[in-house]
């Protein structure tokens with residue numbers, strides 16, 4: 001099977017002037033300055049936002065303004081926020097009351113951060129050393145370097161992810177890459193769209209772990225952590241989008257070979273350079289907030305020469321009608 005790309009993309013932050021495209025102009029809206037990142041016609045993807053006062057709780061009015069910007073851009077970047085764990089969680093709770101609980105928190109694995117609402121997605125062990133090849137966290141990180149949406153295998157799935165940097169970025173640069181699944185869907189041929197419209201995809205955590213680190217996970221029994229979702233969904237702004245990820249294991253009702261081909265083709269399509277930008281982490285306090293329902297993302301793979309990279313994620317569970325996806329027959333409430 002063709003494994004989804006693990007290419008390390010070059011830094012494209014600030015936006016590169018390529019193919020004659022110009023950096024989109026910034027604009028002001030209330031007290032905020034918005035710098036779009038990728039622009040194509042009416043479609044915008046990613047924006048850096050300045051003007052939020054992070055020294056105090058963000059007002060309800062600004063939160064609503066930011067949610068509207070989020071619906072439009074799918075990825076919002078804030079620099080030098082000065083947020084700590086507590087205020088990171090507090091702001092995330094302003095975006096949705098139900099936060100995802102980190103299943104590794106309760107003493108089962110790395111508990112360096114010590115908060116059930118934060119996922120330690122750093123490369124730092126509890127004793128301060130950096131994660132090295134052969135460890136469980138190293139193997140897990142290989143899956144995070146594949147294009148994905150967070151927790152598409154959970155019921156409920158993730159809506160927003162907010163990743164906050166603490167301390168200096170890793171030596172040599174540190175990036176997170178984002179792909180616009182709305183524009184990618186829009187650019188498909190009409191016949192292709194018609195083929196995809198009714199498909200349902202099964203997402204499985206261990207599928208992406210096996211793709212990322214087959215030697216570590218291929219022959220290991222793991223508990224099933226799956227959810228089924230429609231492939232084509234509606235983004236908050238009403239455009240259609242592809243809900244797909246490295247966790248996407250199969251098309252329900254299709255044989256495995258055909259499933260894998262379609263999923264890989266679509267991930268390749270969505271991550272073509274015209275749909276992607278790469279966020280460079282510049283310093284502690286940098287915050288990126290994305291909507292898992294309308295974009296994909298990926299980390300850079302860990303390397304043995306990498307210095308410490310301390311990033312922590314808070315996640316808002318989806319509370320919308322598609323949060324639990326398409327419930328398989330026999331599992332619906334009331335079924336025996």
Ligand SMILES: [Fe+2]
Nearest residue numbers: 144149150297
């Ligand atoms: Fe992720």
